[in-house]
Amino acid sequence: MSCWRMSKRAPQTARRADALSKARIVEAAIEILDARGEAALTFRALARHLATGSGAIYWHIADRNDLLAAATEDVLARALAKMAREEEPRAAIGAIALAVFDAIDAHPWAGAHLSREPWHSAVGEIFERIGGWLQPLGVPMDAQFDCASALTNYILGVAGQNAANARALPGGTDRKASLEAIAARWIQDDPESRPFLRRVAAQLSEHDDRQQFVAGVDFILAGACVKQSA
Amino acid sequence: MSCWRMSKRAPQTARRADALSKARIVEAAIEILDARGEAALTFRALARHLATGSGAIYWHIADRNDLLAAATEDVLARALAKMAREEEPRAAIGAIALAVFDAIDAHPWAGAHLSREPWHSAVGEIFERIGGWLQPLGVPMDAQFDCASALTNYILGVAGQNAANARALPGGTDRKASLEAIAARWIQDDPESRPFLRRVAAQLSEHDDRQQFVAGVDFILAGACVKQSA
DNA sequence: AGCTTATTGGAACATTGTTCCATATAGCAT
C-alpha cells in the first residue's frame, strides 16, 4: 500500500550506516540469486541476509516480482552500459545481442524474468538499440519493425532456454552427458524414427550455445536484408 | 515413490465407470488451465473438479510439473497431428510453425511450460519436423542444425511471450490500449529519446502477432538459405 | 521537549505442493 517514498524528499540521511534501501535490497537479492538460484530467493533468506525482517523489506519493494524486476533491470542495464561501442551496423547489433546473451548466461534468473515479463523496460531498451541499426544496415523500412521484433523474440527465447538449462544443470553437472540424454530421449527407440535428429545428435550435444546464438542472429539479419521492399 | 503402474499389466478393467486415470486427470487439468489459467491449477481445485482427494491424484502423476508436462504434450501432439500436410518445403515449415503458434495461442500455459522445459518431447518433435525440411529447402548442410535451433528458439521465445501476454491480458482487457501503455512506458518522457520506438510505436500497438510471427520465420529461413556453404 | 511520520522486526495468516495413512476395492487363489 504505502510503498517507497511518499515523503517530500528522498531520505538523504541514512537511519544507520547499514540502513535499508531498495538498492541495498536488490544488491542482496542479486547475491542470493547468483549464488543459489531463483528458488533460493525467499523473503526469509533475504531478511536473514540483510539482518532484518520481511516486513521491513516490503516497505521498500512492492512484492517479489518487483524485486526480481529491479534485479533484472540492474543486471541488464549494467551489461548494456559497459558494452563496447561499434561503428558498423552488423557488428553493433551482434554486440548488443551478445551483451544480453552474456548477461543472461551469467545471471540466468534474469533471463527467466524477461521471458515471463517481456514488457520489462530492459526489453524496450534492447528493442530500441537493435532497431536503430536496422536502417543503416539496409533493412527495408517496412521490414524493420518485424525484424526488430523477431530479433527480440529470438533473444528472449534463448534467454528463457538458458535459464531453464541453468536450472536443470546446476554447476557441476556434466553438460555433454545431459544433452546426450536429451538427444537419446528425443530420438526414441525405433531406429527408423527422427532421421534429422539422428543426423545432428552429435552437434546437439557438442555445440557451443553462444556461437549458435550468433548464428541465429545472423540468419534473421540476413533474411531481413534480403527481403524485397513491398 | 510408488508411481503409476508397478504392476505387470495395465489396469484394463476400470475400478468404477469414472475411475481415475492419468488421461482423465490430464483432461480435467486442461479444462481448468484453459478456463482459468495456470495459477488456477491447484491440486485442491483439481481434486474438487474430479470429486476426489489430492492423494489419489498423486497415485497417477508424479507432481505438478509432470501434470503440466503431460497436459502440454497432449495439446501439442493433437495440434501437430491434425496439421495440414504440405508438399513444398517452405510451406511445410510455415505450417508446422503456425500449428505450434496456434496451439499455444489457444493454450498459453503450454507455451509457458515449453519455455520452462525446452527438453520436453514436443520440442524434439518440432525440431525434427522442421529439420527434415531444411535439406529440400536448400539450406546448406552445415547450417541445418543452427537453422533448426534458431527456429526452435524463436518459436519457444514467441511461445513464452504469448503466455506472458495471456497472463497479463486476461480476456476482456483491451489489447491495443495495453500495448499503447507499454509503448508509452518504453518511449519514456524525453522527446529526443528512443527514436526507433517512436517511429514504430503505432505498429507496436496495432500489429498482428500471428502475421509478425510468420515474418520472423521467413527471415530465419531466408537467411539460412542465403548462407554460403563453408 | 514533544509530536508526527518514516521505518523496522517479527508474529500471524492464507495458500500452496506434497506426504502420510487408514480405509476401501478388485482380482486372484483356494
Added chain:
DNA sequence: ATGCTATATGGAACAATGTTCCAATAAGCT
C-alpha cells in the same frame, strides 16, 4: 464363496512460501 494381497482412494497433516499486520522504534520538525 471366501479370504488375501496389491492397487487405489480420500482427506488430514506438514512444511514452506508470499504477504499482511501491528506494536515498537528512531528520526526530523516545530
